[in-house]
Amino acid sequence: xxxxxxxxxxxxxxxxxxxxxxxxxxxxxxxxxxxxxxxxxxxxxxxxxxxxxxxxxxxxxxxxxxxxxxxxxxxxxxxxxxxxxxxxxxxxxxxxxxxxxxxxxxxxxx
Amino acid sequence: xxxxxxxxxxxxxxxxxxxxxxxxxxxxxxxxxxxxxxxxxxxxxxxxxxxxxxxxxxxxxxxxxxxxxxxxxxxxxxxxxxxxxxxxxxxxxxxxxxxxxxxxxxxxxxxxxxxxxx
Numbered sequence: 342x343x344x345x346x347x348x349x350x351x352x353x354x355x356x357x358x359x360x361x362x363x364x365x366x367x368x369x370x371x372x373x374x375x376x377x378x379x380x381x382x383x384x385x386x387x388x389x390x391x392x393x394x395x396x397x398x399x400x401x402x403x404x405x406x407x408x409x410x411x412x413x414x415x416x417x418x419x420x421x422x423x424x425x426x427x428x429x430x431x432x433x434x435x436x437x438x439x440x441x442x443x444x445x446x447x448x449x450x451x
Numbered sequence: 452x453x454x455x456x457x458x459x460x461x462x463x464x465x466x467x468x469x470x471x472x473x474x475x476x477x478x479x480x481x482x483x484x485x486x487x488x489x490x491x492x493x494x495x496x497x498x499x500x501x502x503x504x505x506x507x508x509x510x511x512x513x514x515x516x517x518x519x520x521x522x523x524x525x526x527x528x529x530x531x532x533x534x535x536x537x538x539x540x541x542x543x544x545x546x547x548x549x550x551x552x553x554x555x556x557x558x559x560x561x562x563x564x565x566x567x568x569x
Contacts, residue, residue, distance in 0.1 A: 342512075342513065344495070373554075375553050375554040375555070377554070377555035377556070379496070379556070381496075386559040386560065386561055386562055387496065387546075387556075387559055388559070389555060389557050392551075392555035392557075393552070393553055393555065398557065428495075430495060430496050432496075432498070432554075432555070434553070437513075438510050439498065439510060439512055439513075440486070440498045440554060441498060442488075442496045442497065442498055443495070444495050445495040445496070
C-alpha cells in the first residue's frame with residue numbers, strides 16, 4: 342500500500358496560517374475518521390498533535406486544528422510561530438487493519 | 452510518568468537479525484497495543500506493525516510479513532521487535548509507540564538506531 346500523499350514542503354511567515362493536506366483513498370482516509378497528525382523536530386521522536394481527525398491531546402495548542410473532506414485530511418496551524426518549524430506526518434487506519442503514514446511535510450517558518 | 456525505554460544502538464551485518472526491546476512504565480502495560488515504526492535516515496515514518504499486548508496477537512505491514520516478529524513479556528512490561536534477514540536499507544531508527552484509543556500513537560520511545568553494515 343502506498344503512503345498517503347502530502348506536499349513535500351510548505352512555508353509561512355510568523356502569525357500567518359498554513360494548511361497541510363493528506364490525501365488517501367477509499368480504503369483509508371476516505372473510509373475512517375481515524376486520521377492522526379504528528380509533529381517531529383529534528384533529532385526528536387514524533388509528537389501526537391491531532392487524533393481522530395479533529396481532536397487535540399491535552400497540552401497541544403489550539404492553534405493546531407484538523408479536518409477531513411472525502412479522501413483528504415488537513416492540518417491547519419494558525420498564528421505560526423518559529424517553534425512550529427518541523428516535519429509533519431499524517432497517519433490513517435486502513436481497511437487491511439493496518440496503519441499508514443503520509444510521506445511527511447517540512448514546514449518552514451520564514 | 453508514562454514512558455517507553457528502548458534498548459541501545461545496534462550494528463549488524465547483512466543477513467543477520469536484530470531484536471529491539473521496549474520497556475514500558477507508568478501505565479498498565481497489558482491495557483494498550485504497541486506499534487513499531489521506523490525512520491530511515493532523512494526519510495519519513497514507516498509503520499511496521501503492532502502487537503496486542505494482552506493477547507499477543509499481531510498485525511504487520513505487508514512489506515514486513517515473514518521478516519518481522521513482535522512479542523511481549525508482560526511480567527517485565529517489555530515489548531520486543533525482531534527483524535530478520537537484514538538488508539542495508541533496514542538502516543533506520545526504530546521506535547516503539549503506545550497505541551491510544553482508535554489507532555493513534557500517543558507515547559513514543561526515544562528510538563533505537565539500527566545500522567546494517569558489512
